[in-house]
Amino acid sequence: MKKDPACIFCKIVGGEIPSADVYEDELVKAFLDINPVRVGHTLIVPKEHFPFMTDVPDETLSHAFKISKRLMEDIKQVYNADFVTLAVVGIDVPHFHLHLIPRKHSDEIPVFWPTSKYEEGEMEKQAKKIRSFISGK
Numbered sequence: 753m754k755k756d757p758a759c760i761f762c763k764i765v766g767g768e769i770p771s772a773d774v775y776e777d778e779l780v781k782a783f784l785d786i787n788p789v790r791v792g793h794t795l796i797v798p799k800e801h802f803p804f805m806t807d808v809p810d811e812t813l814s815h816a817f818k819i820s821k822r823l824m825e826d827i828k829q830v831y832n833a834d835f836v837t838l839a840v841v842g843i844d845v846p847h848f849h850l851h852l853i854p855r856k857h858s859d860e861i862p863v864f865w866p867t868s869k870y871e872e873g874e875m876e877k878q879a880k881k882i883r884s885f886i887s888g889k
């Protein structure tokens with residue numbers, strides 16, 4: 753199993769750093785974020801070190817999403833939330849993880865990044881660029 757000795761999530765998985773755990777099985781571990789957006793903000797990580805989502809084996813990835821779906825429903829009920837946001841940010845800790853954040857429709861949490869608009873015709877051009885790459889593989 754791949755580990756990065758400098759990785760905070762590998763240390764949490766290995767028990768070197770204490771965590772407030774909410775779920776664990778053979779492939780993933782879920783624990784509370786130390787800096788929550790909202791109380792109950794949970795992180796779910798593969799136990800093995802994979803920096804990005806594209807590095808995670810399909811079986812582990814689908815398992816992480818399946819468990820996230822289950823935990824989202826549980827967290828929603830525990831916190832009487834209107835919904836639970838599932839987010840893959842990917843720029844904070846380089847060990848793939850999913851954020852599960854209990855939300856209220858009225859909580860006014862801002863979107864994670866600023867958005868922009870496409871120029872006329874640019875959106876279709878960009879979609880075609882991706883489609884062409886996919887079909888050319």
Ligand SMILES: [Zn+2]
Nearest residue numbers: 759762801847
């Ligand atoms: Zn790691």
